[in-house]
Amino acid sequence: xxxxxxxxxxxxxxxxxxxxxxxxxxxxxxxxxxxxxxxxxxxxxxxxxxxxxxxxxxxxxxxxxxxxxxxxxxxxxxxxxxxxxxxxxxxxxxxxxxxxxxxxxxxxxxxxxx
Amino acid sequence: xxxxxxxxxxxxxxxxxxxxxxxxxxxxxxxxxxxxxxxxxxxxxxxxxxxxxxxxxxxxxxxxxxxxxxxxxxxxxxxxxxxxxxxxxxxxxxxxxxxxxxxxxxxxxxxxx
Numbered sequence: 001x002x003x004x005x006x007x008x009x010x011x012x013x014x015x016x017x018x019x020x021x022x023x024x025x026x027x028x029x030x031x032x033x034x035x036x037x038x039x040x041x042x043x044x045x046x047x048x049x050x051x052x053x054x055x056x057x058x059x060x061x062x063x064x065x066x067x068x069x070x071x072x073x074x075x076x077x078x079x080x081x082x083x084x085x086x087x088x089x090x091x092x093x094x095x096x097x098x099x100x101x102x103x104x105x106x107x108x109x110x111x112x113x114x
Numbered sequence: 115x116x117x118x119x120x121x122x123x124x125x126x127x128x129x130x131x132x133x134x135x136x137x138x139x140x141x142x143x144x145x146x147x148x149x150x151x152x153x154x155x156x157x158x159x160x161x162x163x164x165x166x167x168x169x170x171x172x173x174x175x176x177x178x179x180x181x182x183x184x185x186x187x188x189x190x191x192x193x194x195x196x197x198x199x200x201x202x203x204x205x206x207x208x209x210x211x212x213x214x215x216x217x218x219x220x221x222x223x224x225x226x227x
Contacts, residue, residue, distance in 0.1 A: 004157070040123070042217040043158075043203070055212055090157050097212040101148045101205065105157025 002026055004106035006091050012112045015081060021109045023074040023091030029104070031097040032074040034066060037088040037108065049074060050097045081113045118206050120218030127225050133191040135221045137204035140185065144206040148215070149178065149189050152201045161202070162189075194225045 004025045013019050025032060034046040048056035049068040063085075065077040074091055088110050092103040119138045127133045137147075145166055150158035164171045164178040164187065171178045177190040191198055204218040 040219055042118070042219050045214050048212070048214070050212070056214065092157070098209075100213065100215050101146050101163065101207045102160060103215070105159065107155060107157050 004091055004093055004104050006089075006106035006109050008109060009107065010110045010112075012114060013078070013081065014114055015083075017081075018077070018079040020078065021076040021089055021091075021111075023076075023106055025072055025074075025091075025093040025104070025106075027093055027104060029093035029095050030071055031094045031100070032068060032071070033092040033094075033100070033103065034074065034076050035090040035092065035105075037090055043090070047076075048097060048100075055097055078111075081111075083113050086111055086113045118204060118216050118218045120204050120221060122221060123219070124222045125224070127191075127194045127223065129194065129196060129225055129227050131194050131225075133189075133194045133198065133223055133225070135189045135202055135204070135223070136186065137188065137218050138184075138186045139206050139216075141206070141208075141216075142185070143208050144216075145209050146207045147178070147180065147187050148205050148207070149176075150203040150205065150217075152203065152220075154200075158203055191223075194223075196225045196227060199223055199225050 007022045032049045036044040046060045047066040052068045067075040088108040090108045091106040094103045148163035149161045151161040152158040175192045180187045201220045201222045207215045
């Protein structure tokens with residue numbers, strides 16, 4: 001595997017379910033990011049991790065819970081989501097948080113909340 | 115003040131034509147302006163970027179033009195090809211320490227044969 005991988009690619013969940021999104025980067029980067037991408041809106045930065053420490057929590061509802069066990073893996077735990085949370089969730093990594101513009105993105109997880 | 119405004123929302127260009135996407139920003143502290151290209155089913159990928167100390171940067175068929183006084187920058191795709199059909203995002207960031215990237219809303223480009 002190369003670059004940034006995300007699993008699953010598609011996820012349908014009910015509002016009472018609990019699920020997790022997984023991201024893995026094979027680039028030796030030290031910073032990892034979660035973004036939400038909705039149609040006709042700018043990418044919304046959700047969380048930023050630098051060397052497994054969270055450096056930004058961008059006013060994200062507590063029903064989204066990130067976890068970064070090491071610099072290569074990032075998870076987004078989901079519970080009691082709302083229909084408006086349906087979106088493409090993108091993971092990205094960069095060499096460091098000081099070069100966020102040189103991010104490498106994964107293909108995303110298309111989440112549908114029913 | 116953190117917004118980056120992008121236009122048009124969608125664009126249809128004939129093969130061989132020039133595609134032009136425009137962006138404007140308010141925050142004069144921004145000093146790095148990347149463009150990302152996103153194909154369906156893929157995440158965005160860094161395409162080309164410019165710093166405000168130059169007015170133009172060219173990489174192959176892709177050119178960024180930068181107007182610091184007007185706080186505007188644009189992406190030009192010369193000799194547009196069907197394979198260029200994608201969504202393009204402009205963005206802006208500040209150097210130094212941790213500074214998040216502010217993205218535009220995206221332009222969906224379709225190049226027709």
